[in-house]
Amino acid sequence: MKIEEIIVPGFPSEMIHESIVRIAPADTYLGRINRVLEKVAEMYGATHVFVYGDREHFANIHYFTGYDPRFEEALLILSKGHEPLILLGNEGWAYSEIIPYSLRRVLYQSFSLAGQPRNGDIKAVLPGAFKQAGISASSTVGIVGLKYYVSEESGDPAHQIDIPRFLTEALEAFAPGAAMVNVTDIMIHPAYGLRTQLDIDEMAVLELAETKSSRSAYNVMRHLEPGMSEIEASAYFCIDGNPLVAHPNLNFTLEDTRRGLVSPGSHRLAYGDIFNIGIGYRSSMFARTSMYARSTDDIRPEWRDIMEKIFIPYFKVVVTWYENLTIGATGSAVIKEIRRQVPEYDRLGVGLNPGHLIHNDEWTSSIFTDTADYAVKDGMAVQCDIIACPEAYPGVHIEDGVIIAGQKTRDEFKRKYPEAWNRIEARRRLMKDLLNIQIGDDLLPLSDLPGCLSPWNVNPHQVLGVR
DSSP states (O other): OOEEEEEOOOOOOOOOOOOOOOOOOHHHHHHHHHHHHHHHHHHHOOSEEEEEEOSSSOHHHHHHHSOOOSSSOEEEEEETTEEEEEEEOHHHHHHGGGOOSOOEEEEOGGGSOTTSOOOSOGGGHHHHHHHHTTOOTTOEEEEEOSOOOOTTTOSSGGGOOOSOHHHHHHHHHHSTTOEEEEOTHHHHOTTTOGGGSOOHHHHHHHHHHHHHHHHHHHHHHHHOOTTOBHHHHHGGGOOOSSOBSSOOEEEOSHHHHHHSOOOOOSOBOOTTEEEEEEEOBTTOOEEEEEEEBSSGGGSOGGGTTHIIIIIHHHHHHHHHHHHHOOTTOBHHHHHHHHHHHOGGGGGSOBOSOSOEEOSSSSOOOOSOOSSSOOBOOTTOEEEEEEEEOOTTSOOEEEEEEEEEOOHHHHHHHHHHOHHHHHHHHHHHHIIIIISOOOOOTTEEEOSSSTTOOOSSBSSTTEEEEEO
């Protein structure tokens, strides 16, 4: 594989100020509730499900309700034969009216912020909710918490419960003998998690979110000038009021880039600096790390072979990743093929998985592991997120999102969301015709800069391509 620098036309720059906050029809949520109850009964013998949520861990409760906790915690209780029940704090009470189906809303002020009103006998609220949900000593309650656990980190992963202890204590006191089991895998496990395969409407939200994220980042990239501070440059993100999946980062120093999650500060841009950017509206993430330079003459002498030693091998990794990601392939097979085609891979310092799944939250789980064979499936949303931190060199990073879609899925998406489909087709042409990355028919790029690595960033249209 021969790599060269090429010039591509300007990327789309028009900001799309459209809401990514969508409430699905009631039947969509009720169908998801039925599926999770069937699955927990089949896999764990569970009679009930507790879905815990807070501001960071909002995605599971949002999946079943359209409601995302913003200041407080929340608990959704699901069971066959009983109306769904949700426990809310003071500030979540009115906001929860967005839920489009009938359920029992219970005010539980212990979920409210400290110092806010606590009225009546709050100690009786949880037992009353458990009674309404039909919980008894013979029940098995599946807990959807923060994550699932594996044997390498726990002696008993199924019973490692990670929601607040006062909730489980209240359940134990109300129904001695009731069993609890961690069932979060049913939501996010790469082999069978409910949130690892999206419906058409969810795909449309991810496409819009990644479009907005990539255009925000590109707007920063095309306005960079020497002497500009990080915080000044970050104004060009032009962020609107849609929810973000993480805090944006924009860094011009090696130290802050290596730290990974640092917000923009006062460092001023100069030729030869590191350039690191990351922005994600909810359900998306776009990121790049490389250099800000006119040529290798601008960078440190010890880094002047970075193109041959780091950028080119890294880009080969990205090309191999894209060209091998297709329905039926496994994440482990993609890694194996990367190692076969790019012998330098293991010295690039890729510390995390070379990619992962995404949903409303930025990282649900990953199919890319050497320890198991997880297949790529129709409807998966996948991030090309390969973070390289090679020893003695600056890092390099591309993160863009894609959706994997079979013919029937593609046809339905095209029919229902023609404008989004036109954007996807333009990205596919860019990748195949200009970058010469020969992606499969079932790979739908969501970013306007898919696979584009600008080594120097003074001209963001000067990128690497396959000769």
